[in-house]
Amino acid sequence: MRLAKVIGKVWATAKDDSLRGLRFSVIQPLNYRREPEGGTLVAIDAIGAGEDETVFYVGGADATLAFPGRSIPSDASIVGIVDRVHT
Amino acid sequence: MTVGRVVGNVVSTVKHPLYNGQKILLVQPVDPVHGKPGGNTVVAVDTVGVGIGELVLVATEGRAASEILKVPRGPVRSIIVGIVDEIETET
Numbered sequence: 660m661r662l663a664k665v666i667g668k669v670w671a672t673a674k675d676d677s678l679r680g681l682r683f684s685v686i687q688p689l690n691y692r693r694e695p696e697g698g699t700l701v702a703i704d705a706i707g708a709g710e711d712e713t714v715f716y717v718g719g720a721d722a723t724l725a726f727p728g729r730s731i732p733s734d735a736s737i738v739g740i741v742d743r744v745h746t
Numbered sequence: 747m748t749v750g751r752v753v754g755n756v757v758s759t760v761k762h763p764l765y766n767g768q769k770i771l772l773v774q775p776v777d778p779v780h781g782k783p784g785g786n787t788v789v790a791v792d793t794v795g796v797g798i799g800e801l802v803l804v805a806t807e808g809r810a811a812s813e814i815l816k817v818p819r820g821p822v823r824s825i826i827v828g829i830v831d832e833i834e835t836e837t
Contacts, residue, residue, distance in 0.1 A: 660788065660789035660790065660822070660823055660824050661786060661787065661788065661789055662756075662772070662787060662789055688786065689787070690774075690786070690787040691753045691754045691772040691774060691787045696786055696787060697786060705762060705821070706760055706761065706762065707760070708760075715756065715758070715770070715789045717821040717822065717823050718823065719807075719808070719823060720808060721808035721811075721819065721820070721821050721822065721823045722821060724808075724819055724820050724821045725762065725821040727763070736821055738761060738762040738764075738765065738821045739756075739758040739760065739761035739762060739765055739770070740758060740759070740760040740761065741756055741757070741758050742757045742758055742759055743756075743757040744754050744755070744756055744757070744772065745754055745755050745757070745798075746753055746754035746772070746798070
């Protein structure tokens with residue numbers, strides 16, 4: 660999992676049926692100082708994060724499991740909103 | 747698995763239920779041979795009970811996490827599996 664900031668949204672009307680109703684967020688991965696680290700990507704938001712919020716997301720095969728009882732074709736899913744980071 | 751330094755902890759109220767009650771830490775990967783920080787900061791679940799500043803072993807593939815948490819596979823990928831006492835290499 661990695662830290663990231665939500666910096667935008669993606670709308671896609673024509674998409675695979677298994678993605679219906681899901682929200683796509685543009686995220687910028689962050690390092691532990693909350694500085695940008697690496698390139699941006701699109702993640703499926705499984706918890707309802709708002710723009711500008713710091714989140715953590717899971718990548719790879721485990722991203723398909725972000726919704727209980729349902730498998731989604733995602734390779735990055737937001738699974739938590741970060742309230743605070745203590746370093 | 748990756749060797750890394752614990753550099754922070756994450757407070758999160760709204761999260762996937764699999765993370766409920768779990769300690770969530772930030773780990774900066776460290777090259778196990780040269781000890782230099784490198785790579786991207788990882789968010790990892792901790793069941794070992796480690797502190798900030800400690801050198802740890804992190805498994806970064808989901809099956810290890812589900813084994814340790816004793817839950818079916820879910821959206822947890824990185825998990826701290828131990829505290830490093832010492833690393834010995836030939837170089």
